[in-house]
Amino acid sequence: MSDFITQYPLLAALLALVSLGLGFGALLGFAAVRFRTEGNPIVEQINEILPQTQCGQCGYPGCRPYAEAIANTDEAINKCPPGGEAGIQALADLLDVEAIPLDEEHGEEKAKAVAYIREAECIGCTKCIQACPVDAILGAAKQMHTVITSECTGCDLCVEPCPVDCIDMISEQASLRSWQWTLPDPVSREVTIIATDATNPEERAA
Amino acid sequence: MLADYSILLIGAILVNNFVLVQFLGLCPFMGVSNKLETAMGMSMATTFVLTLASAASYLTYNFLLAPLGLEYLRTISFILVIAVVVQFTEMVVRKSSPLLHKVLGVYLPLITTNCAVLGVALLNINKEHNFLQSLFYGFGAALGFSLVLVLFAAMRERLAVADVPVPFRGAAIGMITAGLMSLAFMGFAGLV
Numbered sequence: 001m002s003d004f005i006t007q008y009p010l011l012a013a014l015l016a017l018v019s020l021g022l023g024f025g026a027l028l029g030f031a032a033v034r035f036r037t038e039g040n041p042i043v044e045q046i047n048e049i050l051p052q053t054q055c056g057q058c059g060y061p062g063c064r065p066y067a068e069a070i071a072n073t074d075e076a077i078n079k080c081p082p083g084g085e086a087g088i089q090a091l092a093d094l095l096d097v098e099a100i101p102l103d104e105e106h107g108e109e110k111a112k113a114v115a116y117i118r119e120a121e122c123i124g125c126t127k128c129i130q131a132c133p134v135d136a137i138l139g140a141a142k143q144m145h146t147v148i149t150s151e152c153t154g155c156d157l158c159v160e161p162c163p164v165d166c167i168d169m170i171s172e173q174a175s176l177r178s179w180q181w182t183l184p185d186p187v188s189r190e191v192t193i194i195a196t197d198a199t200n201p202e203e204r205a206a
Numbered sequence: 207m208l209a210d211y212s213i214l215l216i217g218a219i220l221v222n223n224f225v226l227v228q229f230l231g232l233c234p235f236m237g238v239s240n241k242l243e244t245a246m247g248m249s250m251a252t253t254f255v256l257t258l259a260s261a262a263s264y265l266t267y268n269f270l271l272a273p274l275g276l277e278y279l280r281t282i283s284f285i286l287v288i289a290v291v292v293q294f295t296e297m298v299v300r301k302s303s304p305l306l307h308k309v310l311g312v313y314l315p316l317i318t319t320n321c322a323v324l325g326v327a328l329l330n331i332n333k334e335h336n337f338l339q340s341l342f343y344g345f346g347a348a349l350g351f352s353l354v355l356v357l358f359a360a361m362r363e364r365l366a367v368a369d370v371p372v373p374f375r376g377a378a379i380g381m382i383t384a385g386l387m388s389l390a391f392m393g394f395a396g397l398v
Contacts, residue, residue, distance in 0.1 A: 005275055013279055016274055021286060031294050035297045
């Protein structure tokens with residue numbers, strides 16, 4: 001072995017590198033077969049950004065079908081009112097496209113809310129239960145219904161079918177669980193300016 | 207024994223910090239530090255790969271290159287080893303843990319081009335570390351990288367909304383901040 005190396009150093013180096021490459025190539029080839037996975041990861045990422053309200057305001061039966069449509073058929077990214085401007089911005093960042101304003105046709109952005117059933121007025125018709133895409137309403141025929149607050153996505157779909165209009169959408173209060181530290185607001189920046197060249201007050205504020 | 211390894215670790219994290227003192231791995235340092243979230247993901251992925259790659263390149267050097275007298279091939283072999291380790295890890299993680307893949311996924315392939323990884327592998331050989339020392343040195347380097355990356359990302363998130371004079375906005379203030387951080391880390395010299 002050592003004779004061969006001292007006699008043909010170039011050949012030995014070539015052999016070592018080629019065998020190293022072949023070995024690693026075989027390892028990767030084996031791994032590619034052994035650890036094969038299905039699924040389009042971009043769909044998962046888009047689905048992750050969508051608010052999972054399953055409200056259908058985009059015209060698709062749920063968030064995942066909309067995510068698939070965005071990934072596969074170049075569907076516009078501005079059809080999700082619950083996601084709002086922040087959602088569109090996140091999608092635009094992910095897909096590297098221009099952020100466009102929310103499509104008015106599909107509804108407007110509202111603060112996140114949960115459904116609340118005024119239980120005294122509920123007649124137990126089960127229509128809201130059938131409408132709920134995430135099974136967040138509990139109840140049976142001729143029995144009072146109620147909403148599981150932690151499951152409700154605030155999609156509004158139960159409000160329309162209720163024959164006695166006893167469902168209210170109540171906007172969510174900040175709780176210990178949902179509270180977040182707010183970053184300094186870029187709009188109120190002018191407050192922090194100490195010195196400026198501008199002489200009149202309007203320019204100073206800009 | 208324990209003291210030796212902790213000195214090695216602290217030395218790699220603070221005193222000879224790979225980014226701010228040895229200036230390796232600057233591209234991810236400037237590139238993925240815009241958001242704290244991505245910085246965290248990158249840090250975790252780098253820690254994982256750096257530790258693994260320093261072990262793998264140690265084995266390649268001592269059991270393949272050194273016995274054959276081919277030490278001069280170490281740079282190209284290490285590049286090969288690192289690329290394979292990263293790719294292999296990505297495949298295994300994607301299959302075995304979708305959650306981990308979600309956290310590390312996009313950053314894993316990026317690490318192949320992180321020069322800190324190659325730097326650690328080559329420095330391990332230069333400093334004649336044994337296997338365990340190589341492992342610790344790689345891990346320490348990764349921890350140091352993570353530390354400064356997360357610190358820097360946190361600062362840049364604040365800088366993005368701060369009132370910076372126009373000529374300094376964007377990358378310029380980032381560079382200045384990095385320089386000041388580097389100055390601060392130079393202060394650790396002589397700690398161990």
